[in-house]
Amino acid sequence: MTKQAKSGAADSQQTPTVLQDGAGDARADTGGSPAPLRGRPVTERKKKYLIAPRAVLGGFGTSSWMAPLGLSAVQQALTAMPDIDVVDTITPRASLATASFGPSSTGDSAEGVVVARMTDQKAGELLQRGQGQLLVERDQHLALLDPMLRRPDLVSSLTPYQGPQCELLLAVLGSDGAPLSEVEVSLFGGVLPSTAVTGPDGVARLRLYGDDAHTISGLYVKPRADYWSFYQRDPDLSLEEPNIVMLRPLAEWPALRGLPQQNAMGWGARAMRLDGVPQHYRGRGIKVAVIDSGAATTHGNLSEIHEGFDVVNKRTDRSTWNIDTLGHGSHCTGVIAATDAAWGIRGFAPEAEIHVCKLFPGGQVSQLIDALEYCIEQGIDIVNMSLGGAAPSEALERQIVRAKQAGVACIAAAGNSAAAVQYPASSPHVLAVAAIGKIGEFPPDSYHAETIGADIDMYGYFTARFSCFGPQVDVCAPGVAVVSSVPPNNFAAWDGTSMAAPHVTGLAALVLAHRPEFGAMVQARSPERVERLFQVLRMSARPVTLNDPNHIGYGLPDALVALGLPAAQQTMPWQSAAAGFGAPGGMHAMAPHDGGWLSATGAAMQHQGVQFQGMQHQGMQHPGIQHQGQGLPYPFGTVRVSGW
CATH class of the missing domain: 3.40.50.200 (Peptidase S8/S53 domain)
Incomplete structure (x- = not known):
């Protein structure tokens, strides 16, 4: 095939080229394509960062920052910067005579923190300009310390596209035989774990990949309230008829x-x-x-x-x-x-x-x-x-x-x-x-x-x-x-x-x-x-x-x-x-x-598999407490501070 022929073949198969006009609309140059492709390029999104002056203050060289800095000066400088959006400023609402992180000579308090949205690249530039005198850190998400169910230890993401599938029915009842709704039921083992919630009839319908319930290694039944949970290792489950679990009320304990x-x-x-x-x-x-x-x-x-x-x-x-x-x-x-x-x-x-x-x-x-x-x-x-x-x-x-x-x-x-x-x-x-x-x-x-x-x-x-x-x-x-x-x-x-x-x-x-x-x-x-x-x-x-x-x-x-x-x-x-x-x-x-x-x-x-009979309590050692400074920077993961 000639060079021109190869080029023509490639041109006939090429995907539309996305263009963007001054208004931000994208359009496809396809040589007569019926509909233009509109949208915007994918770029890094802005994340929330925490910015505050550190205890040791000073100038930022030839930058536009004021020196020495207080929190309001930081806020004003951030507001004036392009590509940075100030979201919130958390300032002390109660004065503490003993608590100070370095007020500036201008009387502008250094306590508090500015919350602003910016890209990671912008945050890196800001940190570099601060020369160690400016706190810049990602506003990380927190989590409630509720123990997550961690069985099995590894969950595969390879969901089968073909092969046998079946439905397993599990009915959850109270001790009086009444169906319990909104109960979470989880099966572990087999090809993939499966989870469902019981409906008003107390029945959870769980999809299994494969047709053998004997591969299930664990059954976990978690009520929302008023009942004890239930867990059965290697459960004997039927695919032919509903399986029944009866939960115990807390009040019966x-x-x-x-x-x-x-x-x-x-x-x-x-x-x-x-x-x-x-x-x-x-x-x-x-x-x-x-x-x-x-x-x-x-x-x-x-x-x-x-x-x-x-x-x-x-x-x-x-x-x-x-x-x-x-x-x-x-x-x-x-x-x-x-x-x-x-x-x-x-x-x-x-x-x-x-x-x-x-x-x-x-x-x-x-x-x-x-x-x-x-x-x-x-x-x-x-x-x-x-x-x-x-x-x-x-x-x-x-x-x-x-x-x-x-x-x-x-x-x-x-x-x-x-x-x-x-x-x-x-x-x-x-x-x-x-x-x-x-x-x-x-x-x-x-x-x-x-x-x-x-x-x-x-x-x-x-x-x-x-x-x-x-x-x-x-x-x-x-x-x-x-x-x-x-x-x-x-x-x-x-x-x-x-x-x-x-x-x-x-x-x-x-x-x-x-x-x-x-x-x-x-x-x-x-x-x-x-x-x-x-x-x-x-x-x-x-x-x-x-x-x-x-x-x-x-x-x-x-x-x-x-x-x-x-x-x-x-x-x-x-x-x-x-x-x-x-x-x-x-x-x-x-x-x-x-x-x-x-x-x-x-x-x-x-x-x-372990028998506990006539156990004796073992001796324990003192958790050696050492004193460490209370200023910043501070070592994490170290022995606890002692105030006595």
Whole structure:
């Protein structure tokens, strides 16, 4: 073929060339094509970044920036720059004499942060021009620390185009035989996992690739509320007729008998000995903020909450904090302060003043900074953060330090990735809480049983398999099969360090309200008060499980010890280990409660092929605490700071 012929053949097969006129319309030059192709070229989209002057200020050379810089100067310079859109400016709403990140000589405060949209390339240029004196970081998305279902470990994306397919029917019923709707059903194994939700008839219709149900390795049934979950390994399933799963109501469990008509105390509260605390210890006078997905005040246990701030929707309606579409914030808030004394679940501090900061769905670091500024402004004593980000944030760390200087104690969930402690729990200025569970506090055929580790101690306590670990862990708390409030007026048993952190937050509220030494310090808001509170919580803890301090920190806080109340002296295996944790002399032991694993499951128990009989508690080592500077830059993933 000649060169001209090849060229002609290529020309006859070439695709239309997209052109763009001055108005931005694209048109196709196809030599008489019937319709022009209109659109716009694909380019990098702008992302949100956080920009703020750093503590050490100075000029930016020959750039257009003013020197030295304050926040308003940064905002003005960003507004004047092309291709940068200023979205928001978060400035201090409450002045702190002790908190300063370097005000400029012009009187323009360096505190706060500017939120702006720009491309990654533009952010890189901005960072370079700042010469280390300007904070420029991506406004990363945050996630609620709710343990995600991780079976199987790898999900293939290769969906078969051809081959046999079949439908498996699974009916979910309550104990009375009535169908249950909106129940999530998941099958694992086979060619691909499959998930469906039950309809009004209680039936979930799941598509299977292949025609052999024996390849299914797991069946998980997850109700929205009021029932225990169900998990069956290697289920025997039929493709010829509907398969039936009957769920157990939460109220049929011995420790929850009569829920919600009769008030019940969760196993976690009992494990921390809240049942031994006098009834008039209710947290009055203490302000607690829950930064989460909101709190449904339609719930009988949350109806006394009247303060809040919808951070995500603050420009449209900041009063929608009481709409909780996820239920996560309602669950955490119920653990802290469920209020009705005769109905539902008993919270730790039912008379504490709760402030709800709604951050999810869609929360980012900039909005968490805004929520913490609200906490400073409102004089919040304790903040519960059952959330985390993919990486540490210098801008958020500055705000956490600012909150601590204002006397705000931040308590955070360690994370549920079974890896290193996530941020912000890894911050040295935050109390990090890991999760434990206890044998006998949930049905053995529920999915909660899948969280059991191999470190069960003689009282049935174990480290949750999903819980993050590391030297940053301060304490552990119940985070498996925790029953609490969910919208609109129901209850659910959930797992996660998200559920563990509120246990410690609730106890912290009681300590501030009722421990005598804090009586004169409630008004004296300071970082010293925060450190003393953290010290009391750590020193009240007792070692549980057979794991090391990287997984449990100082152990499980004890309400009676933390509140300075008398407790019956017991001879327990953990008492000798408590001294290794720096526990004060005369710290009292914990008496076992009803529902302990020995009484619930017998003296010997078989779980996952391992027999636990006559186990002895192992000795534990002190989680060597070292002091490190509190300024920035700061090392993350290091040993925790000590204020004492």
